[in-house]
Every structure is written in C-alpha cells, then in structure tokens.
Amino acid sequence: MGGRTEIEVLDTTLRDGEQTSGVAFATHEKLGIARYLLEELGVDRLEVASARVSDGEYDAVRGISEWARKKGLLDRIEVLGFVDGGRSIEWIKNAGCLVMNLLTKGSYRHVTEQLGKTPEQHISDIKATIAAARKEGLCVNIYLEDWSNGMIHSVDYVFQMMDALKDEGIRRFMLPDTLGILSPDETYQYCKQMTDRYPDLHFDFHAHNDYDLAVGNVYAAIKAGIRGIHTTVNGLGERAGNAPLTSVLAVIHDKLKLKTNICESKIYHISKLVETYSGVRIPNNKPIIGDNVFTQCAGVHADGDSKSNLYFNDLLPERFGRVREYALGKLSGKANIRKNLEALGINIDDASMMKVTQRIIELGDKKQLVTQEELPYIVSDVLKHDANDQPIKIVNYSLSLTHGLRPVATVKIEIDGELYQQTAAGDGQYNAFTKALWKIYKQLNKPIPELLDYMVIIPPGGQTDALVHTTITWKFNGKVFKTHGLDPDQTEAAIKATVKMLNLINI
Helix, strand or coil, X not given: CCCCCECEEEECCCCCHHHCCCCCCCHHHHHHHHHHHHHHHCCCEEEEEECCCCHHHHHHHHHHHHHHHHHCCHHHEEEEEECCCCHHHHHHHHCCXXXXXXXXXXXXXXXXXXXXXXXXXXXXXXXXXXXXXXXXXXEEEEEXXXXXXXXXXXXXXXXXXXXXXXXXXXCCEEEECCCCCCCHHHHHHHHHHHHHHCCCCCEXXXXXXXXXXXXXXXXXXXXXXXXXXXXXXHHCXXXXXXXXXHHHHHHHHHHCXXXXXXXXXXXXXXXXXHHHHHCCCCCCCCCCCCCCCCEECCHHHHHHHHCCCCCCCCCCHHHHCCCCEECECCCXXXXXXXXXXXXXXXXXXXXXXXXXXXXXXXXXXXXXXXXXXXXXXXXXXXXXXXXXXXXXXXXXXXXXXXXXXXXXXXXXXXECCEEEEEEEECCCHHHHHHHHHHHXXXXXXXXXXXXXXXXXXXXXXXXXXXXXXXXEEEEECCEEEEEEEEECCHHHHHHHHHHHHHHHHCC
C-alpha cells in the first residue's frame, strides 16, 4: 500500500446517492447533510450535485457553496461537470464552487458508440474543457466513466487517455466501476496496473454494488495503492447502490489498519438523518447501522459477554455512537434478561428471575421480541400475580367479530374445580366476554364487581406488536382497586386483568 497511513474519503450521497430511485433531497436537506458530513463527520470531500440538472439543484448548490465559503470549506465541495462546450463550467462557477469533477469516457465503446468520436477527438475536447475551467479559476478532477469495462476490453485506450492527460494539471483521476461488474481480484489487478504505471498520480476508486462486492472491491483497491475512496451514506445510489460509508470506514480502520479523518461516533446520526430525508429504510441487519446488528438474541451469547466478552468483536457499538442490546424473546436466557434488568437498575432474586424468564419465553412464542421498555411491566406482572394455585382460571374462550353483527364471546371457566360455560353478545369483544362471564356468576349467585376505569398503555417505540399493558379499576364491597394484564393482544391483556380481579374477590 505504498507506505500510506491515511485514506481520503469523498462522499457522493448528494450527487450519486440522489440517483437512487425515488430519492430527491430538498434544498434545506442537502445543506443539512452537507454541514454534518463536513463539520461533524469529517469527510475530506463532498460531491454535491451534477451541473445543469435543474433550477432547484442550482439553488441547493449555491446555498451549500455560500455556507462552505464562510466556513473555509469551499475547496472540499465538488460538482460533476461535462465536456459540453463550457456550459458546465459556467454553471459551476455561477453556483459559487471551485472544483469540477469532469466526466470523460473511460472505455473505447463509450467514446465511439455513445459520443461517436475517435479517442483523439475526445482527448482534444477534454483538454479544451480543462483549459477553459482553469481560466475560470476551477480545479479539475477527472472521472473515467466505464473505466472497469475499459480495463477489461480496451486497456490500450485507457492508457492512451492517461498518457495524454497525466500532465494536464489534473488533481485526481477517478476510476469508477460504473456498472458494478468487478470482483475484488479484478479490482486489485486493474487498480495495480494504474498505480504501477502512474505512481505519482492520485487515483480515487468509485465502486457500485451490483454484485454486492462494493466493499470488497474498495478493500482491494486500497491494497493496490488507491489513495481516495468514494462512498455514500447508507449505500444509496443507482441500481444496487454505492459502497456504504459505514462499512468502508470499518474496513479501512480495522482490516487495512489505515486512518481516515472521519469521526466514527458520528456515523449513526448521519445514517439516521439520511434515512429520514431519503425515505429509504436501513435494513435491520445492515452492518454497523442496522437496528439488530448490536443485539444479542441467544442467551448463551449474553452469558459469554458477561465472561470476558467472549462474543465481542472489534466492531464495538460504542465506536459508532450506539450501545449493545440483549434481545428478549423465546431464545432468551437468564443472562439476556439480567443484562436488560441491570440497564434498568432492577435487581431480583434467582427464584423471581426464573419466573420472569419463563414469562418472557411464553410471550416470545406470541411475538418476535419483547423490548426493554416492556420489561418492567413483565417483572411487576409476574412478581405481583403468580398464577399458580389460583382457584379461578379461564379454561377457554372464543371471540367472534363479524361486520354488521355484534361481537360474540363464549367463555369456559373453572371455579374451585368445577367447569362452567356461557355465551353472550356485547358492544365489543371484551364487553361480550364480561357479559358471558357475568352470566356464569349470576347462575352461581356470586357478586359482580363494578368496572370504574379501563386504561391501555403501549410502551414507547411505536411497534405494532408491542406488549399491551391494560389496567382496570374495579369497585367491590365498597373498595376500589386495580388489576393489570400484559399481552400483545389488547383484549387478552384485559381478560388477564379480569381473571386476577376474580381471584382477588373470590369468596
């Protein structure tokens, strides 16, 4: 890797990332992302737009450039321009920017079939554009579009281009795998050809992820001597996207043992910001930033983490502004649960831990995971209301809800070892359940309590499968008291609270 210690990072979320289907950032969103990427995260360069796209794009770039000039960051703002007779140069200059990333053709087929020109004609046009840009005070970097196909099918053309342009004062030559066709072995081979032949030039590598190899190709490119890498936040980009900033950063720091100027602890914030602005959700299993990647599900893993961090790797969540979590579900063991209780400042004895563990496993069979926010409700529910040896139990019930008809409930209940069953209609499913229940109580001449209040609490987070905590206030024999029920289903949570009440008043 040529003795290098630092890799330069260009982020192109605002240009190439915006080519993601359905993504269009508003002007204030672009400025907000640009500010965070440069000032907080610390990327070296920012490609913010393509020239001549629209009036809205011009206004966004103008706003970014004005801000960057005040902050002394203008030379880190870059705009894609074209060999178009100077129109891109004028656009970029008027937008207040200083750096043009000039798009040229990096494969013979693109020159001859798309432009309909000879290599010599294209080179002449490029040189004229570079001279015009320099006259207007712009610095020029060059993209060799379709460079990867150029190296595969027309390497002599690529070298003809480079030999003609290497002494033109171009700051960086940018090598894109435009169609995402390279493997890491191919990336290393072709990048090494470039760095060996032109050792004094600065090369960037621009990966696309069509074969899900973008990060691997970045690794190979750096190994081959590439000095700069292009990324996007969350891997946004055309088709399968670009190399994601987060994974690239981890690979550079951990696997290549090289430095960047990027602050790792700010990564998660920018990823969530771009997720919000773009409307493109981050997959739960996305490395570094996915919701689940720092969550241990198996109890044995949590136990190992308590014993010399046996299940940790170098990707510690704290590096990236996150914390490790321990999932609560049917795979949970005591170690998972204890980790969550410790985070909440709750301490219970071993016997209580066994009861809580069993309840979480039971709940895990009904829903995917129990959240940490739900845990205090579960602990309270289990420890205050042990279901063993209760004289009144619900053996079975059926709830029927049909459009245009009143809900119907059939209830089978055990009271002191005897079974009773009744059916009733009501104004809602729970109302039908209690009417069937009170039919049984009237049959037995048992007193019926008065329901004073019915409250439902769903823990924060907005999950549709969250545990429902139902609190019902009752009045019986002149006393007012509350019972609680906990379940993913609201009606079943209310039924559990009702059964607890029946056992409390059983006389």
